[in-house]
Amino acid sequence: MLSVAACGGDDHSGSSFGGLTFPTGASTPGTSAGTEGTGGTGGATDSPEPTGGGASTGSDPTVTSGAAEDSTAPTDPTVPNPDGLPTGSECTDPAQCMTGNCYKIPLPVDGLPPGICSECDADLDCVNADLGTACTVDAMTLGAKCTYGEAGSFCESQAACQGDLFCVALLDGADGLLPHTCSECRTDADCGGGGLRCLAVIDVVKYSGVKHCAVPGSVGKGGLCPLTDGDVMCVTSKCVVFNVVGNLDVGVCGDCKTDADCAMGQTCSPPKFQGGFVPSACM
Template sequence: MTLAHNLAKHAAFVLTATLALAACRGEDPLTSATGSTETSTSGDGTSTTTGTDTPTTTGTTTDASSTTGDDSTTDVTPTTTNMSAGFITTDTTQGTTGPGMPQPNGGMCQSDDDCESANCYTSPLFEGGICSECNEDSDCVRAGTGISCSLGPSGATCAAGGYGNQCMSQDACQDGLVCGPAIDIPIPGILPDTCGECAESADCDMGMICSPELDIQAFSGAKKCVEPGSVENGALCPLGEDDADAACASGKCGEVDIMGFLTVGVCGECKTDADCMNGTCTPGSLGQGGAMGSVCE
């Protein structure tokens, strides 16, 4: 496994665990199994095919003994793919279009030619691509359907460039919003930028703090201006900034290590054992269920 593949895998973990914007990718996105079929010929010359279909990476089988006299190929099992990559989970049946035929939105692809929409959205978060309404912001502008091409659970769609929408440039965000990373990571380009209220606290009104905010259910995340002391335990905080502790209701923005790849801030009860009145500070965590802040035990 290459270094680039590992970095993409770890970055996918961070985004999905915190975004939905996601979980560590784990297994490769394409899985396969084979099914069996039985064909019988009745006395009137008609044939009947029975059996149990299970997901497979090949959708056609040829059985010369099951034909009615001419050479034919019977499509017995639709192809089902599970793109469990980063924050994408898509079960797509592709057998209806036939092998080599352009796929509808949500189908797997390697190039634009593979898609009915002529838009194959690719990302470092997953192998291959997914047929989508768009694969860049300009597609939406030309179609008059939005200014932002945002990746969601079933592919990329055009959006209005509002808070939390993805952006490839500042032009993809509505006035007053800033295109930038929801989470600062050391490898640029792995995670998509999003439209947020700020890039740093200086962009916020007096006294407010620029802090990352993530909504797993809405598949959205961006940086938001928050009141000091308003971020509850278990939510992200702007680790590394001078006002990181001040953002948390507990006054403690603790470090959470992600598989040794990067460190994010999560509000919790403590940062060290000294904060726990002779107890032990158990660090926070970040996983598929979301973030958890540190606790005194």
């Protein structure tokens, strides 16, 4: 299911509709603080026993004093900024976070925090930490977590996704507005024919989305349908195209296209976006 968000994206501002706002170190080995033994005293029997916590005696130069070692504790590579804000804290700059990653959801959704200190804010963070291949939104924290490129994970390149998935923009014409996600298909051609179409499913609540191969007649009201010949994909057989913003048009399955599709005295209310895609309806 598709939610309007993306991995490691930039902050956007601009026109809005509904709830969316569209944009125009290594450890240091310990060293001994003691001194090497001076060896024997030539066999003198009245010389005092050496003191000072175990200085070497005899001719063994490898025995050193028991003085405390001067060592540097190893640092945790996953916490490059120990004095920074903990994971889950709101942030505006990576330098504020213990992890050095301030994640900003790449979706034009109103009301989101400026950023959340997270374990990643780019796919490479996950690869370098051996935590996965893709950095994607965590709907529970609004921060980011690493995944292994499962379907629905945000992605910056094909390398982030599992081998049978594609890293694609959720909606045609929305590249740069919506994130890329690891999806089942890029175009209808990837669905193998049989009337299957490659459609986006957006889950605004989970800030997630994916493109998948949909069977004709399977898309319910409020679901997205193709701009061309989309009626056949809807349960209601009515795919209504409306303009979201700028040059971005989407098709949404609904109850009506015109007033003629409604009962006498009713009018057809067009689709809109309000906390999600709202289908057309007879009012």
